[in-house]
Amino acid sequence: MQASRLKAAVALAAAAALAVGASGCAKSERDEDSGGAKTGGTFVFAGAGNPKNFDPIFNDDGESFRPIRQMYDTLVQNKPGTADLQGALAESWEHDPEGKVWTFHLRKNVKFHDGTPFNAAAVCFNFDRWFNMKGAAAQSQMIYYSDVFGGFAKNEAEGVGEPVYNKCEAKDDGTAVVTMNRYKGAFPGAFALTALSIASPEALKKYDADTVKQNGDSFEYSAFANEHPVGTGPFTFGGWDKAKGEITLNRNPDYWGEKAKVDKLVIKIIEDENTRKQELRAGTVQGIDFPAPADRKALAGEGFQVLDRPAFNILYLGFNQKNPKLKDLRVRQAIAYALNRQALVQTKGPGGTKVADEFMPDTVLGYAQDVQKYDYNVDKAKQLLKEAGAENLTLNFYYPTDVSRPYMPNPQEIFTVLANDLQAVGIKVNGVARPWNGGYKDDVQQFGKQDLHILGWTGDYNDPGNFVGTFFGRAKVEFGDQAMTEMFDAITKADATVDEAGKKTAWEQVNRDIAAKWLPAVPIWHAPPAIVVTKDVKGLVASPLTDERFNTVSVG
Template sequence: MQARRLKTAMAIAAVAALAVGAAGCAKSERDGDSGEAKTGGTFIFAGAGDPKNFDPIFNDDGESFRPVRQMFDTLVSHKPGTAELQGGLAESWEHDPEGKVWTFKLRQGVKFHDGTPFDAAAVCFNFDRWYNMKGAAAQSQMIYYMDVFGGFANNESPDAGKPVYNKCEAKDGGTAVVTLNQYKGAFPGAFALTSLSIASPEALKKYDANTVKQNGDSFEYSAFATTNPVGTGPFTFGGWDKAKNEITLNRNPDYWGDKAKVDKVIIKIIKDESTRKQELRAGTVQGIDFPAPADRKALEGEGFQVINRPAFNVLYLGLNQKNPKLKDLRVRQAIAYALNRQQLVQTKGPGGAKVADEFMPDTVLGYAPDVQKYEYNPDKAKQLLKDAGAEGLTLNFYYPPDVSRPYMPNPQEIFTVLANDLQAVGIKVNGVPRPWNGGFKDDVQQFGKQDLHILGWTGDYNDPGNFVGTFFGRAKVEFGDQSMTEMFEAITKADATVDDAGKKAAWEQVNRDIAAKWLPAVPLWHAPPAIVVTKDVKGMVASPLTDERFNTVSVGK
C-alpha cells in the first residue's frame, strides 16, 4: 500500500478558528547560536488543585497534566497557541489509504531524562505497555486510553471494548509503525494526547510503573508515578513537597527542542481562588489560571497580563441513570427546561461565554445548528415531572468546591445557581461537595455515587470524537447509561466514517439524537478561560487546549 501524507480539513480550519493572536509568536532569547537561554531564575505558577500523579497514562485532568506536559513529549504536538498539529518526538508521519497503518519518522539524538535513548523501540514499548496493562484497577484509571483505543489485550474492566490498537513495530531505530484494527477519526490528533506521552522504558520497568492498587475508593500508584517520572521534556522532576504544596521542575539542559529559559519551575498548589489572587498581587507567584470572571478587568487595571484563550470547551450537568427516576427521558428533559442557562452565563460566566446547546463548540466538524434546544421553561419542567410521576424528586448533586477549571471557574457558585433552579420546580437537591482528586472524580467517574454532577471538558484536538465520543461513546458509570447501546453504536459508526462529507452528516445526526432522544447530560456553556501573569513574565503562549509549555517563559529581574 502506498503511504500518503495526512491532510485534514479540520486541522487546517483549526488554525484560523483557534489561533491565539500575538501571544502565540513568542521568540526564544538566545546567546548567539549556543542554544542557551539568556535568563535564569524561577517561574512560580499557582496550581488550582493537587495532581493525581505524574504518570501520563493514568491522568485525565488539567492539574495533573500541567506538570506532566513540562516533563514529557508526545509523538505529535500542536503549534504553540493553536490546535494545528506539528511534529513532536516524530518529525513526520504518514498513513496508508485506509488509515490503519501509521508510520512515524522519529527525531534522532533524543534522550530520556535518565540518559537512555529515545528510539522506535521505546515508542513500541509504551504502546505495548498500554495495550497489555493488567488489573481492573489500573485499566479503570486509563480513561483517555479507553476513549481512543477502546480496549486491551485482555479486558478485565466491563467498560473496555474491542481494541483499536493492533501492534507496533520498530522498523529501525528511527521508524515506528503503529497498526490499528480499524480506522478511527481521532487520529492523528490523538497521538498528541498528553496521556499518550512517551516515557522511559527503563524507568517504567525500574519503578514498577504498571502496578496500581485499589484501596476502597482510592488508588495507589507506583514510584514512577509519584516520585520518579522520566520523560524527554524540557524540565525534569525535582520533587513534590506536600508539606509546602509545591512541585519543583528543573531545567533539562539536554532537551532536544528549545531549552527552557528559567532554571526552575515551581507549581505552588493553592486551592482557594482568593488566595491565589492575593499571592499574585503579593508577587509570591507569577501566574494563575482561570481567574474569576469578575476579577479580569480589575487585574488588567492593576497591570497584570490577562491572556484569554478561545472557548474550546464545554461545561455540562451530568445525569446518572443509575437512579431509576433519571432513566425516564421526561425527567431528564424536565431538568433541562428547569435550568436558566442564559442567566447562569450572564451572572457566573466569564466574558465571552455563551449557552451551549451541544457538547462541542460550533467550530468542530459535525456541529448541528438544528438540534432540539431547551429554553428556560419552569412550567414545562413541572409538567414533565408530573407526567413522569416524579414530583417531589430528591437528587444528590456532587460538585468540587476546591478547584477552578477552564470550563468551570467557580464550581461552588455554579452549583448554587443550578440547585436553586431545580428546587424552584420542586426537585429537592442535596449538595455533596467533594475534593477534586481523591474524592469528586473517583465518586463520579469510578463509582457513580451521584445523581447529578457538574463537569466539563477542554478539547485535546479538533475532532467531534474528542468531545461527544469521549463523553458518550461507551458505557460509563458517570452517566449510568449502559443501556444506551443505540447511542454507542451511532457514535462508533460516525467515528469510523472516513470521508469528510459522510463524517459531517453522521456526527450532525448524532448531535441531534443526543439532544432529542438520549439526553445523557445537559450542556451548559462554552467559556473562554484566561491565564494571568505578572508584567515581568515574557513568552507565555496561551493555548486553546490549555496546553501551555513553560520552556518559552522568562521572568524579568
C-alpha cells in the same frame, strides 16, 4: 498529514506570546539568549489542586497534565497557540489509505532524562505497555487510553470495549509503525494527547510503573508515578513536596528542542482562589490560571497580563441513570427546561461565554444547527415532571471543591445557581461537595454515587469524537447509561466514517439524536478561560487547549 478537520477557526487561538513576569523570582546570574530574552531564575506558577501523579497514562485532568507536559513529549504536538498539529518526537508521519497503519519517522539524537536513548523500540514499548496493562484498578485509571484505543489485550475494568490498537513494530531505530484494527477519527490528533506521552522504558521497568492499587475509593500509584517520572521534555523532575504543596522541575540542558529559559519551574499548589490572587499580587507567584470572571478586569487594570483563550470547551450537567427516575427521558428533559442557562452565563460566566446547545463548539466538524433546544421554561419542566410521576423528586447533586477548571471557574457558585433552578420547579436537591482529586472524580467517574454532577471538557484535538465520543461513546459509570446501545452504536459508526462528507453528516445526526432522543446530560455553556501572569514574564503562549509549555517563558 494533518487532519483536514483542523479548523482555521481554532487557530484564532494563536495568541501573541504573553509578556509576563514576576518580582518574586529567585536570584541568579542572568543572561540574554540570542533573541534578547532573559535566561535563568525561577518561574513560579500557582496550581489550583494537587496532581494525581506524574505517570501520563494514569491521568486525565489539567492539574496533573500541567507538570507532566513540561517533563514529557508526545509523538505529535499542537502548534503553540493553535489546535493545528506539528511534529514533536516524530518529525513526520503518514498513514495508509484505510487509516489503519501509521508510520512515524522519529527525531534523532534524543535521550530520556535518565540518559537512555529515545528510539522506535521505546515508542513500541510504550504502546505495548498501554495495551497489555493488567489489573482492573490500573485499566480504570487509563481514561484517555480507553477513549482512544477502546480496550486492552485483556479487558479487566468495566466499560472498556474492543481494542483499536493492534501492534507496534520498530522497523529501525528511527521508524515506528503502529497498526490499528480499524480506522478511528481521533488520529492523528490523539497522538498529541499528554496522556500518550512517551516515557523511558528503563525507568518504567525500574520503578514498577504498572503497579496501581485500589484502597476503597482511592488509588495508589508506583514510585515511577510519584517520585521518578522520566520523559524527554524540557524540564526534569526535581521533587514533589506534598507538605509544602510544591512541585519543582529543573531545566533540561540536553533537551532536543527549544531549551527552557528559566533554571527552575515551581508549581505551587494553592487551592483557594482568593489566596492565589493574593500571592500573584504579592509577587510570590508569577502566574495563575482560570481567574474568576469578576477578577479579570480588575487584574488587567492593575497591570497584569490577562489573556483569554478561545472557548474550545464545554460544561455540562450529567445524569446518572442508575436512578430509576432519571431513566425517564421526560424527567431529564424537565431538568433541562428548568435550567436558566442564559442567566447563569450572564451572572457567573466569563466574558464571551455562550449557552451551549451541543456538547462541542460550533467550530468542530459535525455541529448541527437544528438540534432540539431547551430554553428556560418552568411551566414545561413542571408539566413533564407531573407526567413522569416525579413531582416529589429528590436528587443528590455532586460538585467539586478546591479546583477551578477552564470550563468551570467556580464550581460552588455554578452548583448553587443550578440547584436553585431545580428547586424552583419542585425538585429537592442534596448538594454533595467533594475534593477534585481523591474524592469527586472517583465518586462520580468510578463509583457513580451521584444523581447529578457538573463536569466538562477542554478539547484535546479538533474532532467530534474527542468531545461527543469521549462523553457518550460507550457505557460509563458516571452516566449509568449502559442501556443506551443505540447511542453507542451511532457514535461508533460516525467515528469510523472515513469520507469527510459522510463523517460530517453522521456526526450531525448524532448531535440531533443526543438532544432529542437520548439526552444523557445537559450542555450548559462554552466559556473562554483566561491565564494571568505578571508583566515581567515573557514568552508564554496561551493555548485554546490549555496546552501551555513553559520552556519558552523567561522572567525578569
